Amino acid sequence: MKxxxxxxxxxxxxxxxxxxxxxxxxGMLDSFDMVTLVxxxxxxxxxxxxxxxxxxxNFQNLKTxxxxxxxxxxxx
Amino acid sequence: xxxxQQPGQVFDAVQKTxxxxxxxxxxxxxVESKLRDWIDHGELFCEEHEGAAFFLKKxxxxxxxxxxxxxxxxxQRTIPAWSxxxxxxxxxxxxxxxxxxxxxxxxxxxxxxxxxxxxxxxARIGRPETxxxxxxxxxxxxxxxxxxxxxxxxxxxxxxxxxxPYEIESAIENRQVxxxxxxxxxxxxxFFETQGLASTVRFWAVADPFRALRVxxxxxxxxxxxxxxxxxxxxxxxxxxxxxxxxxxxxxxxPDGLVDQVLANEMINL
Numbered sequence: 281m282k283x284x285x286x287x288x289x290x291x292x293x294x295x296x297x298x299x300x301x302x303x304x305x306x307g308m309l310d311s312f313d314m315v316t317l318v319x320x321x322x323x324x325x326x327x328x329x330x331x332x333x334x335x336x337x338n339f340q341n342l343k344t345x346x347x348x349x350x351x352x353x354x355x356x
Numbered sequence: 357x358x359x360x361q362q363p364g365q366v367f368d369a370v371q372k373t374x375x376x377x378x379x380x381x382x383x384x385x386x387v388e389s390k391l392r393d394w395i396d397h398g399e400l401f402c403e404e405h406e407g408a409a410f411f412l413k414k415x416x417x418x419x420x421x422x423x424x425x426x427x428x429x430x431x432q433r434t435i436p437a438w439s440x441x442x443x444x445x446x447x448x449x450x451x452x453x454x455x456x457x458x459x460x461x462x463x464x465x466x467x468x469x470x471x472x473x474x475x476x477x478x479a480r481i482g483r484p485e486t487x488x489x490x491x492x493x494x495x496x497x498x499x500x501x502x503x504x505x506x507x508x509x510x511x512x513x514x515x516x517x518x519x520x521p522y523e524i525e526s527a528i529e530n531r532q533v534x535x536x537x538x539x540x541x542x543x544x545x546x547f548f549e550t551q552g553l554a555s556t557v558r559f560w561a562v563a564d565p566f567r568a569l570r571v572x573x574x575x576x577x578x579x580x581x582x583x584x585x586x587x588x589x590x591x592x593x594x595x596x597x598x599x600x601x602x603x604x605x606x607x608x609x610x611p612d613g614l615v616d617q618v619l620a621n622e623m624i625n626l
Contacts, residue, residue, distance in 0.1 A: 294481045294587045295553060307552030307588070311385040312451060312614055331380030332371070 284345050284356075287320050297342065304336045314339050321345075325354035357412060357439055360400040363391045369402060369409040370424055377407075377426035383450055383460070384411060384422035397522060405434040415520070416513055418445035418624065432463040441467060445623040447514045449616050457617045469619035470626060473515040474595040477616075478609035481588060483580045490570060492578035495528045495535035495545060502542040503533060510561035515594065515618045519547070519558075534578055536562075536571045546575040548583075555583050557591040576607055592616060 282290075288297040288309075295308045303309040309317070317339065318329050329352055338348045346356055360366060366386060374380045394400040399414040407430035411422040419440070425431035440446065448469060450457045495503055504524045511518055519527065527533050527547060534546040543566035547559040557579070562571045583589070591609065593600050620626060 292588070305552055307550070307554030307586075310554070315452065315456075328378060330374075330378050332374040332377075334380075 282324055284342055291316055301341050304340060309339055325349055327352040327354045357401040357403045360395050360402050363388055366391060373409050373424040373426055379427035381428055382424045384424055403439060405437055408434040410438045412440055421446040421448040428463055435467040446621045448619050451616045453613055454615060457615055464619055468622040472618045472620040475592045475616040476595045476611050477590055477592050477614040478604050479590045479612040480608040484608045490574035492534050492536050492574050494531045495533035499535055499542055500524050500528055503545050506545060506561050506563055507559050514620060534575050536575050538566055544571040544575050546579050548579060550583060553587040555586040555589050
């Protein structure tokens, strides 16, 4: 199973996601990337992230994404 | 259709439609600052239906249609009841990869939306080597009208989301518009938006009398030179505009797989 940081690196290899605390403000993820990321996370972790949780606050940094995955039942 | 008075009304509609809807679908991704501008200028209207909410953002002599729906079936069921469908001139944007965009068409085409044009996103990583550019500076307040005229003459108002006069003024104030002047006249401009490590070229245009004088390349080179911190550059271009695509490729941009299928309703003559 891939780590969240590895998945992000595959989507946007040009950015260092471990160095940012706010991917949105830093321009590293846009709303379209979020859609791609959700599909990849669902597949990788065997979860289904509900539409209500696809909001920028949940994709701000590695910690918030991991918290979202745990909430959806993923084992990290 | 009711006018939206505050951003909270939009967020409430989003939450209401999303609640218990794992297959929630939308083409509405509003940034709060942009939403506030639209509301402040009385441009945004909403109509709610069971399982869906529709928004119309007024733009010149037509509107941009946005939808939120619990799922595709709800969208297909409720669109015919949308009061603006037969009375408003509208375009709508479906953004995503090819498969995602195709998924929406069975809901929208039976309601009278037809394929109008298609844009593609292009991206480049890092800055190209630049140098030898002609002088370029930021546009000033006095350039606002000429800048808007240049954009309106060079781009398609239905397909390319042209800025309103207040957006041009604000962009100039925020130093997001580069201007090249020749003989005291605005010869070309490059309108961009930078957020953190990413930057998007929204419009790059040269006025007809100044074509083939390297005005466009001066603007693009100056743009890259000024965006020192940016790692990812993007832009949207009409998929049929081979001349523009070739120019962007020259600067290192390449398609990144995202497309914007623009549809127009029957009130707009194609």
